[in-house]
Amino acid sequence: MARSAGTCCAGSGGPLSAAERPELLLTHAYFLGPDRRRRGALYPLPPLQPAQVAAWLREKASARVELWDSTFRRGPSSFEVAVSRVRPAAVWIYTHPTTRLGAQRMLSAARRCGAAVLVSGPDSDLNPLLYLEAGADIVVPGDRMEAATLRALLALRASHHRFTVDSLAQVPGAVYLDDAYQLCSNGGRVAEIPLDELPWPEREPVQTRIHLGRWLDHRVPRSLALSSSRGCPLPCGFCSNSVFGRAYRRRSPESVVAEMRTLADSFAVDRLVFADEVFLFDGHWLAEFAACLSESGPPLAFEGSAHPGALDPASLSALVEAGLVRVELDAASGSDSLLRNLEWGYSPSDIYRAVADLRSYGLEVGLKVLVGLPGEGRADLDATLEMVQIIAPAGVEVCRADPNSPALFRKDWQRVIAGPVFEAAARLDTLPGPVLDVAAEWMSQLGRASGSDPFDQASRYLHRLRIPALRALLRALPSWPGTAAMEWKRRRRLPGPARKP
Ligand code: SF4
Incomplete structure (x- = not known):
């Protein structure tokens, strides 16, 4: 079923007449x-x-x-x-x-x-x-x-x-x-709309094709996002579950498959990405979805996210047959004590086990990592760096935790703050921001960088960046052809050990 697409004319042309103006x-x-x-x-x-x-x-x-x-x-x-x-x-x-x-x-x-x-x-x-x-x-x-x-x-x-x-x-x-x-x-609350009653998102054809074309230029799969669920019932610490709350609800498999087929027919797309908070969850729904997608036509490449503590390997086989090619795994930290203190609901062993399970089905695995967590010290960050190095994922999404997040003041968080990490947690951001930035950069660059101890390399890298003349030069010459070459050379010197074969 084709859906109407909005017209986005905000980017070009002259002023609009009163009749043309959007509400x-x-x-x-x-x-x-x-x-x-x-x-x-x-x-x-x-x-x-x-x-x-x-x-x-x-x-x-x-x-x-x-x-x-x-x-x-x-x-x-x-x-x-x-x-x-x-x-x-x-x-x-x-x-x-x-x-x-x-x-x-x-x-x-x-x-x-x-x-x-x-x-x-x-x-x-x-x-x-x-x-x-x-x-x-x-x-x-x-x-x-x-x-x-x-x-x-x-x-x-x-x-x-x-x-x-x-x-x-x-x-x-x-x-x-x-x-x-x-x-x-006013304290009221609007009634919730059942997910199957929501129309599919507006996908304006020109803007969508611009997105797809850009990523083709960067040699990454042309991908479009869709959603199969809202809410997340999992108990990770430092997550306020504030986008769609803890109540977990899901669309019918038939509706999701219909949207996938429509997107594949309407756009030159290589892969569909489930932007759910956690996609690999609820084995019963996943089995129905995989069967429905397989019956609807040839396999469609898609990817989704998983939580190491809630991964059900039994559902993977059917999903892979239906087209699952990649999984983004939540792996907040490689530090066992930090995950335990922050009540994350999984340990580094769960992460390694989940990666092994996913790879045994030939799936590409990406990691989502957090740095700057409350109470995180150098040893914890080292453990995360080591985890990323050992797993050598196909892509790492590194986020800096917001130490001022109101998630810290959730009621159940008080127990954590009052626990053994109280002193460190009270200071919240225990590692200096530049160190976290460099660690994040190093993890993102893992597949391309070479070097030895990331911290030694990182300090030299930071030192180089402190040369104001170089930074001013790079800023002043954004379109000079040599700038790209300089940037390329600089990135070749980024810290990090060689990726394991
Ligand atoms: S899986 Fe993601 S959304 Fe769900 S609780 Fe954990 S961090 Fe939050």
Whole structure:
């Protein structure tokens, strides 16, 4: 079943007439340019959440919506240009801790252009004040973002596209500032939409093809994301489960397979990626899904994520036959004591076992690693570096934990903080930021780098980067052909041991 695709005209052409202006311009705040992680095996996918909300608003409220994809733009200033030209009544921004600053600058730009601003997502759920003080009118609850955004849009229409405290108070679960600049919420909750009733995300053909073409240029599989579930019932420490909460719900296998086949027929795509918080979960559903996909036609290459403590090897055989080619494994740390203290629910042994199980089915394995965890010391980081070196994964996604995350103040976290790591945890970020950055860079570069002790190499690398003249030169000559060669040479000198055969 083909779904309607939105028209994204925010990126080119002249000002729009009143009839052409969208009611709502939806975007995320991820910019590929400044993201150093692109040097690893990562490649961003067209974002799902704004596209999902856009599809719901179009279907339920006949809203004039447009998507603005920030991925390949230069920065938040490009967004200001787009909003000035398109002049939507309102802007909706997806928030995430890693894109916070960009989102704040974008929402300020939208306010300057006279648009009402809605934000939604895990970061605004956890830190609503950060966004409201930066200029957002309303924080829409992220776990039910489609239904809540629809209510916000109806309230906005009723108040002539200008939010008032009265109109904001009509949106269940929304957070906003009242006339006295106090944080307010009416405390209600919109009803949850069954996942099979949600329309498939808007996938604007031109933007989608731009995404696919970019990754072909970088010789990575042309991939599109989709989602089969929401929520995560697993108990990892330092995870607030704040995107879609702990309640786990899943689409029917038939609906997921229909979307996969439609995507494969509509776009030149090499691989489909499940952007679920955890995909390899619930053996019964996975068996039904694999059977349904196998019956629907030839195998379709796809990948998903797994949790080392909840991997069921029995489901792998059928999934591999249906097209599973790669698994991203959560492997927060290689330190046994750190994982135990932070109540992560698995140990390094589980990680090694899971990798062996996955590889025994010929699957490619990527790792998702966290650095900068509370209480993490040099020995813990060494253990993580060693784990990555031993596993030699096909790609490592390294994230810096946010030591100020409100997840730290969850009720059940207090026990951890009061435990044996109290002193270290109280200081939170126990390793200096540059060390964590270098460790992250080294892990991302694992497949290409050569050298001995990463820390010795890393300190030399940092020392070199402190030469201001070199940094100024590299910044001043972004388009000089020699810059690429210098960058290539610099990366050849990055720290790290040779990859094991
Ligand atoms: S599997 Fe991912 S989403 Fe689920 S609890 Fe662990 S870290 Fe959080």
